[in-house]
Amino acid sequence: MGTKPVLVVHGGAWAIPDEFAERSILGVKNAVKSGFAVLEMGGSSMKAVEIAVRALEDDTVFDAGHGAVLNADGYVELDAIIMNGKTLAAGAVSCIRNISNLVIFACSVLEKTPYVMLTGMGANQFAEKLGIPQVPVEELVTDHAKAEWEQYRKYNICRKS
Structure with missing residues (x-):
């Protein structure tokens, strides 16, 4: 069996x-x-x-990709990691602002680079070289995410007063 x-x-x-x-x-x-x-x-x-x-x-x-949660400053910053359980090799990306399918990018880091993690603007530039599709940031943000961020911002302003 x-x-x-x-x-x-x-x-x-x-x-x-x-x-x-x-x-x-x-x-x-x-x-x-x-x-x-x-x-x-x-x-x-x-x-x-x-x-x-x-x-x-x-x-x-x-809240991954489309539906992204906004950070404290109101920006999209997404992360993804994937690991091969057999080899323990991993690929990760972080602080990405305009890629809707970060898992594709993380897989590319694992499969096509000697690195484990890429982050920020350098990662975005590398994604372009790999042909990873990029989208306007607005495409990733829902009305719900905007409302949640506004609620956070109001609460945070009140806390500082």
């Missing part, structure tokens, strides 16, 4: 607002189905993880 693959996906560690609960569950299920389809077609576990994470990054209910 052979072992069957398992793909586990979670949609983040936060208190999911009631208005996002159903969409969040559907989004996680979609990510699992997308990744598992890769495994069923004989694809690698790394590719399955990449595809599952891309599904989360493309879904605005999650």
Whole structure:
């Protein structure tokens, strides 16, 4: 009897607002189905993880890629990391502002460079050389993220007074 693959996906560690609960569950299920389809077609576990994470990054209910949470200054700064469990090799990117599928970029760092992590403007410049698609920052920010940032800003102003 052979072992069957398992793909586990979670949609983040936060208190999911009631208005996002159903969409969040559907989004996680979609990510699992997308990744598992890769495994069923004989694809690698790394590719399955990449595809599952891309599904989360493309879904605005999650805060990776589209739906990005804004930092304290109101900017998008996204991070991603992927690790090969067999070799323990990893690829990571951080402080990225205009790439919607960071997992693709993290995979490229793992597969196409001698580095483990790229960050900031230098990483963005390298992404361009690799042909990683870049998007206008506004495409990544939802109305919900803007409202959350405004709430944070108001609270922070009140705390400083």
